[in-house]
Amino acid sequence: MRVVPPALDDPADTAVDDPAVDDAGAVVDGTDAPSRPVRAARARKPTVDAVCAAAVDLARAAAEEMAADAPEAGGVGEHLGVAPEGDRLVSHEFACTLRGYAGWRWVVVVGRAPRQKQATVVESALLPGPDALQAPTWVPWSERLRPGDLGVGDLLPPEPDDPRLAPGWTGGASPDLTDDDAAEVWELGLGRARVLSLAGRGDAAERWYAGDGGPLAPVAVAAPGQCSTCGFLAPLRGSLGQAVGVCANELSPRDGQVVALDYGCGAHSEAAVPRESVAPAPPVLDELGIEVVAVGVAQPAVIEESAADDAERTPSDAPAAPAEG
Numbered sequence: 580m581r582v583v584p585p586a587l588d589d590p591a592d593t594a595v596d597d598p599a600v601d602d603a604g605a606v607v608d609g610t611d612a613p614s615r616p617v618r619a620a621r622a623r624k625p626t627v628d629a630v631c632a633a634a635v636d637l638a639r640a641a642a643e644e645m646a647a648d649a650p651e652a653g654g655v656g657e658h659l660g661v662a663p664e665g666d667r668l669v670s671h672e673f674a675c676t677l678r679g680y681a682g683w684r685w686v687v688v689v690g691r692a693p694r695q696k697q698a699t700v701v702e703s704a705l706l707p708g709p710d711a712l713q714a715p716t717w718v719p720w721s722e723r724l725r726p727g728d729l730g731v732g733d734l735l736p737p738e739p740d741d742p743r744l745a746p747g748w749t750g751g752a753s754p755d756l757t758d759d760d761a762a763e764v765w766e767l768g769l770g771r772a773r774v775l776s777l778a779g780r781g782d783a784a785e786r787w788y789a790g791d792g793g794p795l796a797p798v799a800v801a802a803p804g805q806c807s808t809c810g811f812l813a814p815l816r817g818s819l820g821q822a823v824g825v826c827a828n829e830l831s832p833r834d835g836q837v838v839a840l841d842y843g844c845g846a847h848s849e850a851a852v853p854r855e856s857v858a859p860a861p862p863v864l865d866e867l868g869i870e871v872v873a874v875g876v877a878q879p880a881v882i883e884e885s886a887a888d889d890a891e892r893t894p895s896d897a898p899a900a901p902a903e904g
């Protein structure tokens with residue numbers, strides 16, 4: 580049996596274990612010998628292997644085999660080029676002429692073993708080029724949801740670790756909890772498995788304050804007063820009530836919605852509106868006055884029957900003579 584010496588250009592054959600290096604770049608080999616600095620290995624740029632680069636027909640055959648699964652014939656266009664992928668490893672690129680795949684490329688990687696003069700196909704794929712038409716990056720539905728997306732009958736349970744929620748106090752199954760206690764617990768806002776966390780309250784307050792119910796809305800800027808002094812404001816319980824409340828004026832544009840305490844609108848309960856009636860201004864077009872205009876007396880027209888009209892009258896038009904008995 581002939582023993583083949585390892586190839587000098589094969590990095591796998593010539594690789595040696597990297598020595599341990601300390602923070603200062605000195606070799607730490609466990610002996611008492613003085614340490615010596617180590618230079619970092621320089622990365623070697625791969626070159627195009629001539630045998631693999633010449634295997635264009637082999638690569639094209641592999642690309643056409645892939646394209647055979649397409650619903651239309653052909654699909655493999657011109658050879659676009661060769662690029663080195665590693666030692667004795669290159670990739671051939673062919674244009675994809677399939678409809679709907681503009682800018683895509685058939686990529687076939689061809690390689691050969693050390694000291695072999697024949698290349699073989701390593702892998703092949705259809706990959707997008709730099710100008711390829713591609714679908715948008717996939718985004719999970721939970722990240723695509725936007726306010727208003729939830730429809731009738733849809734379910735959107737929050738995550739178990741939703742930072743907007745915090746464990747609540749339900750009282751458990753305590754036998755000491757009477758019905759009156761349960762009612763008081765409910766009035767205090769307790770009795771729920773989870774409640775708004777500090778982060779959840781903060782998010783909501785910031786969102787509402789910066790929205791259409793905030794103090795910077797045009798309606799609020801022109802308002803005669805703020806919601807904090809309006810009788811139609813329904814206060815909120817808890818820390819949120821320090822910043823926002825609910826408007827209960829059906830004539831307000833924010834009726835039934837959260838408003839900031841320094842929001843306001845023209846329907847403020849204490850808006851100063853003059854109550855006395857105002858005399859109407861005189862009409863521009865006078866439709867009430869009567870203007871007398873002198874005109875001549877009109878003479879009735881006299882119509883005389885002419886003899887010609889009598890001649891034209893037919894016997895049937897004449898009154899019938901009374902019949903003799």
Ligand code: SF4
Binds near residue numbers: 825838848
């Ligand atoms: S009526 Fe106007 S001022 Fe009063 S609470 Fe509603 S939005 Fe605020």
